[in-house]
Amino acid sequence: MNFRTDLALESREYLRDASGEEISGVEITVEEDNALGITVTWVSVTDQQGADVMGKPIGNYITLESSTMKDADPEAHEEIAKILAQKLGQLHKLNKDAVILIVGLGNRQVTPDALGPKVCEGILVTRHLGENVPTDLQGRLRAVSALSPGVMGITGIETAEIVKGVAEKIKPDLIIAIDALAARKTSRINATIQISDAGVNPGAGLGNRRTPINRDSMGVPVIAVGVPTVVDAATLVNDTMDKMLDALAASMPEGGTFFDMLNSLEEGERYALITEILSSGNMFVTPKEVDAVIGRLSHIIANMLNIALHPGITQEDVNRYLL
Numbered sequence: 001m002n003f004r005t006d007l008a009l010e011s012r013e014y015l016r017d018a019s020g021e022e023i024s025g026v027e028i029t030v031e032e033d034n035a036l037g038i039t040v041t042w043v044s045v046t047d048q049q050g051a052d053v054m055g056k057p058i059g060n061y062i063t064l065e066s067s068t069m070k071d072a073d074p075e076a077h078e079e080i081a082k083i084l085a086q087k088l089g090q091l092h093k094l095n096k097d098a099v100i101l102i103v104g105l106g107n108r109q110v111t112p113d114a115l116g117p118k119v120c121e122g123i124l125v126t127r128h129l130g131e132n133v134p135t136d137l138q139g140r141l142r143a144v145s146a147l148s149p150g151v152m153g154i155t156g157i158e159t160a161e162i163v164k165g166v167a168e169k170i171k172p173d174l175i176i177a178i179d180a181l182a183a184r185k186t187s188r189i190n191a192t193i194q195i196s197d198a199g200v201n202p203g204a205g206l207g208n209r210r211t212p213i214n215r216d217s218m219g220v221p222v223i224a225v226g227v228p229t230v231v232d233a234a235t236l237v238n239d240t241m242d243k244m245l246d247a248l249a250a251s252m253p254e255g256g257t258f259f260d261m262l263n264s265l266e267e268g269e270r271y272a273l274i275t276e277i278l279s280s281g282n283m284f285v286t287p288k289e290v291d292a293v294i295g296r297l298s299h300i301i302a303n304m305l306n307i308a309l310h311p312g313i314t315q316e317d318v319n320r321y322l323l
Contacts, residue, residue, distance in 0.1 A: 004232040006181035007194055008043045008061035011054045014184065025050020036079060038066045040087065045198075057214070059198030062087045069300060070190050070293050077300050078315060084193060084300075085308035091197050092174060092223055096142070099127065100309055101172040103163050103213070104148040105179040105202045112229040112286040115294055115301075116178040117148040119225075122302030124310060124318055127170070140312040145170060151202075159202040160211035160218075167218055175222045177202075177213050178301060182284065183228030184235060189286070190293045193227050193301065200224035225305075227297050230284040 005011060015023055025047040031040040043061040045051050051058050064084060068076035094100070102123055104116030126133070127143040149155065149162040167175060177200045183189055199214025199222040214222050287293065306318045 004182055004235060005184035005228075006226060007063060007183055007188065007192065007228060008045070008054065008056050008196070009041050009063045009194070010184040010188070011056060012043055015053060023050055023053055026054060036066070036076065037068060038064060038080065038083065040064050040083065057198040059196055060091055061198070062091060062195045064193045065188065065191060067191050069193070069297060070289075072292075072296070077296065078303065080193075081300050081303035081307060081315075084195065084304040088195055088223065088304065088308045091195060092221060094142070094174065094309070096311060098173040099143045099170065100145070101163075101167060101170060101175045102144065102146045102305060103175060103177045104146065105159060105177055105200070105213075107151045107154070108148065111290050111294055112284075113151075113180045115180045115227055115229060115298055118294060118298035119178045119301045119305070120146040120148045122299060122306075124306045124313070126310070137313075137317065140317075141310050144309055145172070158211050160213050163213055164218060167220065172220060175213070175218055175220055176225060176305065177222060178225045180230070181226040181228040182230050182232060184231075186231050186235075188228055189231055190227065190229060190290070190297060193225065193297075196224045196226075197221065198224065200226065225301055227301075229290065229294065230286045233285050 005014075012023060012026055012028065025045065027044040027046060029042040031042075032038070041063045043063070045054055045056055045058050045061070048058065064080065064087070066076070066080060069080065102120060104118070104120035106113040106116040108114045108117040123144065123146040124141075125144050125146050126141045127145045129141070133141055145166075147163070147166055149157075149159050152158055155162070163175065163177075179200050179202060181194065183192065199212055199217075201212045211217065213224075303315060303318065306313060307315070
């Protein structure tokens with residue numbers, strides 16, 4: 001695959017469009033709510049053949065898409081959080097005494113990569129409470145911890161080593177890792193949330209893949225939650241060129257040498273040409289309003305986790321007790 005994406009949904013779309021056929025070892029289910037403008041796609045990579053073709057580990061990948069994530073729309077955000085909480089419950093069943101470790105991956109000093117640390121700020125952490133749980137919340141809370149380990153460029157330590165050390169100490173039944181991703185389509189930037197039981201490679205969104213955090217490396221199940229906050233610059237230029245060629249084709253007759261040359265290139269060939277031209281730097285692009293949008297996205301994901309991990313907890317309870 002030529003194009004840079006961390007979304008299983010986009011990998012499947014690209015490969016299907018390129019071959020004209022569905023991918024062996026990959027199953028897909030789509031749910032749409034037109035009233036809310038929400039689309040939920042469940043991609044399951046069921047065998048090693050599908051994993052090799054997709055470039056994704058065997059596992060389930062749930063993707064929720066909605067343009068309202070980027071808007072100041074609290075009601076829509078609450079509905080998205082509820083849907084995601086339900087899907088997380090379908091992806092992994094937890095008993096009432098489960099211990100959960102939430103890991104906010106990324107660099108809080110770089111806004112497009114600060115999603116994980118910001119989510120941790122909104123988590124209702126409870127492991128330290130023990131018997132001091134408020135009376136009206138007794139029996140409704142699981143033991144939840146939150147950790148923002150930073151990035152290796154600041155700590156000098158592999159993120160997976162930090163998470164593994166903490167996990168060995170507190171012995172969680174589940175690790176949930178939140179990280180920034182990269183998308184193939186600009187329309188999915190800050191408008192898509194992916195949940196997967198296949199784990200995560202820290203730094204994947206910015207192209208800095210490190211030691212994976214997954215069941216094999218941690219010894220416990222790992223759920224990855226990610227949002228594409230950046231797009232590869234070459235992908236952006238390629239999409240712009242597609243639109244430019246469509247506009248040229250509609251407004252002028254064909255026959256120009258340059259036009260014919262560009263139009264005759266396969267999509268992968270054109271992308272390779274653009275990548276070569278932009279080889280002076282591995283550039284990623286993010287929208288100008290990313291500061292505000294990351295705040296909204298982190299709020300949605302934190303609410304989703306609080307609702308999913310604590311039985312019987314409502315958003316009102318979270319607002320009341322989360323300081």
